Amino acid sequence: MIRGKPRTAREALTTSRFLFGAWPWRAYAHVLSTPVVAAAASVPLAVPAAPWLLAVSGLRRPTPMPWTSVLVLVLVGGLLLAAVLPWVAVPVARLEHLRTRLVDGRPLGDPPRVRYTDPATWRAVAYTVLLVTVGALMSAATCGLLLLLVLMVGSPFLVDGGEPVTIAIDTVTTPGAAAPYAVAAGVALLLSPYPVALLAAAHGAVARALLRDDSGPLRAELVEVARSRARLVDLFETERRRVERDLHDGAQQRLVGLTLRLGLAKVDLPPDSPAYAEVVAAHDEAKELMTELRELVRGIHPRVLTDRGLPAALGELADRAPIPVTVRADVPERLPAAVEAIGYFVVAEALTNVAKHSGADTATVHAFARGGTLVLEVGDNGLGGADPARGTGLTGLADRAAVVGGRMLLSSPSGGPTVVRVELPCR
Numbered sequence: 525m526i527r528g529k530p531r532t533a534r535e536a537l538t539t540s541r542f543l544f545g546a547w548p549w550r551a552y553a554h555v556l557s558t559p560v561v562a563a564a565a566s567v568p569l570a571v572p573a574a575p576w577l578l579a580v581s582g583l584r585r586p587t588p589m590p591w592t593s594v595l596v597l598v599l600v601g602g603l604l605l606a607a608v609l610p611w612v613a614v615p616v617a618r619l620e621h622l623r624t625r626l627v628d629g630r631p632l633g634d635p636p637r638v639r640y641t642d643p644a645t646w647r648a649v650a651y652t653v654l655l656v657t658v659g660a661l662m663s664a665a666t667c668g669l670l671l672l673l674v675l676m677v678g679s680p681f682l683v684d685g686g687e688p689v690t691i692a693i694d695t696v697t698t699p700g701a702a703a704p705y706a707v708a709a710g711v712a713l714l715l716s717p718y719p720v721a722l723l724a725a726a727h728g729a730v731a732r733a734l735l736r737d738d739s740g741p742l743r744a745e746l747v748e749v750a751r752s753r754a755r756l757v758d759l760f761e762t763e764r765r766r767v768e769r770d771l772h773d774g775a776q777q778r779l780v781g782l783t784l785r786l787g788l789a790k791v792d793l794p795p796d797s798p799a800y801a802e803v804v805a806a807h808d809e810a811k812e813l814m815t816e817l818r819e820l821v822r823g824i825h826p827r828v829l830t831d832r833g834l835p836a837a838l839g840e841l842a843d844r845a846p847i848p849v850t851v852r853a854d855v856p857e858r859l860p861a862a863v864e865a866i867g868y869f870v871v872a873e874a875l876t877n878v879a880k881h882s883g884a885d886t887a888t889v890h891a892f893a894r895g896g897t898l899v900l901e902v903g904d905n906g907l908g909g910a911d912p913a914r915g916t917g918l919t920g921l922a923d924r925a926a927v928v929g930g931r932m933l934l935s936s937p938s939g940g941p942t943v944v945r946v947e948l949p950c951r
Contacts, residue, residue, distance in 0.1 A: 533627040534725040537718065548717035550626040551724040555663050557623065558727065562660035565616050565652055572604035609649045610638050616655065617648040617735050624735070627721075627728040633737025644737065651734040659727060666723060670716065676709035783810040826868065834864045838889055841872055846879045847887055854892040863948050866924050867891070867900055870946050873921055874902040882906025882942060898948040908940035921946065 530536040536547040579597040582589030618635040636644035675682075680699035683689045688697045696702040786807040793800040829837040835853035842849035858864070871889055878887050884906030891900050912918040912934070921944065922932040930948035 531629040532725060533721045533728065537721055537725065542721070543717060547721060551717060551721035554623065554626040554724040554727065555666050555720050558655070558663035559660055559667060561616070561619065561623070562656045562663070565612055566656045566660075568612050569605065569608065569656070572608045573601060575601035575604065609652065610640060610645050613648040613652040614638050614645065616652045620651070620655075620731055620735060624728050624731045627724040628732060630732070632732065632735055635735070636737070647734045651731065654730065654734075662723060663727075666720060670713075670720075673709045673713050673716070676705050677713065678706070679709075680706050779810065779814050783807065783814060786810055829864060829868050833858050834867055834891065837864075837868050838871055838891060841868070841875060842889065845875050845887070847885055849875065849887045849889060851889045852891070853889075855898070857893070859893070859898060859950050863898055863928060863950050866928055866930075867898055867946070867948055870921055870924050871900055871902060873924070874944050877910075877918070878902070878904045878906065878942075881910070882908075882940075884940075884942075893950065896950050898950055900946045900948070901943060903941055903943040906940050906942055907938075908936045908942050909938045910934060910936035910942050910944075918944070 530539060530547070533547055533551055536542050536545065539545075542548070575597040579589070579594045579601070582594060582597070614636055621632050621635050624632065636642065636648050639645050679689055679696065679702040683696055683699055683702050688695050689702065694705075696705070786803055790800065790803045790807055793803060826837055826840065828840050834855055835851075838851050838853055842851045859867075871891075875887060875889070878884055882904045884904035887902065887904040889900070889902050891898070893899070910918060912922070918932070918934065925932045925946050925948060928948055930946060933945040933947075934943075935945075936942040
C-alpha cells in the first residue's frame with residue numbers, strides 16, 4: 525500500500541480509491557494521445573525511409589530487384605535515417621517530457637539536445653523508434669478495443685430499427701438480443717481503467733528509462749566540489765599569508781635583534797679572549813639562520829608578489845635562477861591572489877626542474893593573460909625527453925594547476941627543446 529499521494533500510475537493502481545481519482549482519466553489521455561504523437565513523428569521519417577520502401581517494393585515485383593540494388597537502398601536508407609532521426613527524436617523527447625507527467629509525476633531532468641556524440645540523443649532515438657512501432661501498435665489496439673466496447677454498450681439503440689448488427693462473432697437484430705453484450709461491455713468499460721493504466725505505466729517506465737537526464741545531480745555535485753575546492757584554496761592562501769606574516773614580523777625580527785646583540789657583544793670583547801671566538805661563531809650562525817629564514821619566508825609567499833604582482837615576482841625568480849632566464853610578462857592587471865600564487869610557484873618549480881634535470885644553459889618564461897585565462901610557458905634548450913611518469917616534479921605542476929581548475933601541457937621531444945605550458949582560469 526502506498527502511503528501519501530501516489531506519484532505514478534503504477535503506484536495509483538495499488539490504492540483503493542484508484543477508480544475515484546484523476547489517474548484513470550490521465551491514463552486514458554496518455555494512451556489515446558500516443559497514436560497521434562506517433563503518427564506526427566512518423567511523417568518526417570517518411571522521406572529518409574523511402575529507400576527502404578523502394579527496396580521492399582522491388583523485392584515484391586514479379587521480376588525482383590537485384591540484391592546489390594536492394595543492399596544499396598537499405599544502406600542509403602539507414603544512413604539517411606541515422607542522420608535525420610536525432611532531429612526528429614529530440615522534439616519528440618521534449619514533448620514526451622511533458623506528456624509523461626500524465627502517468628509519472630517525477631521529474632525527468634532536462635530534455636536532450638541534438639548531439640550526435642551524446643548518448644542521451646541516441647536514447648531519445650531509441651525511444652522514438654519504440655514509440656512509432658510498438659507504442660503506436662499497442663495504443664492503437666487499445667483505442668480500437670475501447671471504441672468497440674463503446675459501440676457494444678450502445679448496440680441496443682443501434683438495432684432499434686430492426687436492422688441486424690454484427691457484434692464480435694454474433695449478429696443481433698433486436699434490442700433484447702443485444703442487451704447482454706451491452707451489459708458485458710459496460711462492465712468491461714468500468715474495469716478498463718486498470719489495464720489502460722497498466723499500459724500507460726509501462727509506457728511511462730520506458731520513457732523514464734530512456735529519457736531521464738541523470739547528469740543534473742552529478743552536475744550539482746561537481747559544482748559543489750568546485751566551490752568547496754575554491755574555499756579550500758582561499759583558506760590555504762589565508763593561512764599561508766598568516767604564517768608568512770608571523771615569521772616575518774615575529775621570529776625574523778627577534779632573530780635580527782639577536783644578531784645585533786651578538787654583534788655588539790663581539791665588539792665589546794677582547795679579540796684574544798676565550799669568549800670572543802664563541803660569540804663570533806654564534807654571530808655567524810645567527811646571520812646564516814636569518815638568511816635561511818628569509819628564504820623560507822620568501823618560499824612561503826614572496827613579499828614582491830604581494831606588493832608588485834606576478835610580473836615583478838617572475839623577474840625576481842629569474843634573477844635567483846642558477847642559469848640565465850629571459851622573462852616576458854604581459855599581465856597588465858592584478859589577478860586573483862590564489863591564481864598569482866599558484867602561477868608563481870608553478871614557474872618556480874618548473875625552473876627548479878630545468879636547473880636540476882634538463883642540462884640546459886638558458887631558459888625562458890612567458891606569462892600572458894588571454895580570455896580570462898593566465899597562460900604560463902617555461903621553455904629551455906636542454907636535452908628534452910621529460911616524462912611525468914619518471915618523477916613527481918611535472919606531476920606536482922599538474923596538481924598545482926588542477927587546484928584552480930587549470931591544466932598543464934608538455935612538449936619535450938628527445939633532444940629538446942622542452943616547453944611546459946600551464947593554463948589557469950582567472951574567473
